Amino acid sequence: MEDLLNTEILNGQTLGDFLTLDFLAGILGSVLSAILILIVGYMIAGWVRRRIVGLSDRYEHLDNTLFNFLGNIAKYIIVGFAVLFVLNTFGVQTTSVVAIIGAAGLAIGLALQGTLSNVAAGVMLIFFRPIKQGDFVEVNGQMGTVKDISLNFTELASLSNVQIIIPNSEVWGNTITNYSIYNTRRAEWTFGVGYGVDLYQAERIIRDTITSDERAHVEPEPFVQVNNLGGSSVDFLVRVWCDSDVFFQFQADMKRKVKEALDDGGINIPFPTRTIIQE
Template identity: 35%
Template sequence: MDYSLDLKTLDLIKQQLIDLAFQVGPKIVLGLIIFFIGKYLIGMANKIMRRAFDRSEVDPSLATFLLSFSRVVLWVLLLISIATTMGVQMTSFIAILGAAGLAVGLALQGSLSNFAGGVLILLFKPFKVGDTVEAQGTTGEVESIDILYTKIKNFDNKLVTLPNGILANNLIVNYSQKSTRRVDMKVGIAYGTDIKKVRKIILGILAKDERIHHEPVAVVLFNNFGESSLDLIIRCWTDTANLWPVYWENMEAIKEALEKNQISIPFPQREVHHLYPEEKK
């Protein structure tokens, strides 16, 4: 059997290739033009957005996320435009994207929840890098806020990584957001002690500390009849950064002042009485 191609067949194939080139060629050229123009415009758009964020002093974490997200959206739109130019049916293309998105969404449910939580944290700013927060049983300084996770450094220098989805949907205590904090101290004195005298001594100590604010005024209040002591609560206000130094130093100063004035600071104790029948005495 002769498998050789005759000239007529070769001419037919050649003509079909030429026709195909005339049909597809312009679309390919147009697609390449759209690609390079779109790439240039995406770069320009990102530069404009970056400058706008710099002028408006947007949080760096939020700016980085928004730039990355907008770049992805613009590239998707560019690819859709190129596919449309090449003659791809949009209904089929959208169906493929939808199916792929559904599969990815089911596989990455936890990550998508963290992603959404990161967006909420960056937008509403319940805390920022450098703040001291308490969340999910962890207290420490926020070291970084990523789009999926937040890293908190404990006071003993352990790094805790928490998913943003959990943070965005649970209680967060921010100790740094307010410029002033109330210092609460508790002191127990022996029963029979003159409370007014003790109050005067303690307020005199607090008045010497320049870090303590005059408004609201510091107070010493009788709080409770304890098992072994009369319990007093001391409240004063200071700058957030001075909270713990004010607490530690004044607690020590109060102890020394009470001892100097011979005011007893009791410790828990219990009296035991033995009762015997009359014939066993």
């Protein structure tokens, strides 16, 4: 009877082989090995991610967003390899699994071309940093202050404090005008005076009014010259350097102050006139 039972077990005709100690020990060993591989893989992945993210905390000029992204990518890659090792432990042919994952990745990549291009552009923006938070920029016809740069889009706040969302592919692929990258800017005005006025006096008034403002830089030397003889005015071209953060207010203030100073100095400021002759 015992010989008959053993014969049936060997021939796979009963369920007795699933209850043998050797088989259970093998299953248990595989499960424990898989758990151990996953735990070790997860611990290594977490350690690698922390090391990568820690680089941005150690060096202030490095962007946190980029290193968080790179850290997560490294973590997922390590965990993915750990899962492949687990599958291999259970006898699964990992070559076919990798092929399936590759095919699925290709299909997903083709379906998400626009999104992936935004992510790629976001990585380039974060890595090369042509713009950063707080910069006042003009991108793709939109002007505003940079509020955030994510992996998918760049957020601007317009002069009217309206949120503007621009896909990163349109930011990286277009001309970027960054008004905040340099500490100084050159303000420029054109002031017209009448043909009958004393040009030396007009020039002195314009120069003294602008250079007396504490926002005007002495170096480089301010430029005040007659630039054009117009149809009804002699035009002075004025160029003065100032700090970038006061540029707009400085430029606006000087228009009013120069006009008031010319009026006080008796300098005629011509304006368009029209003479109507009735017959």
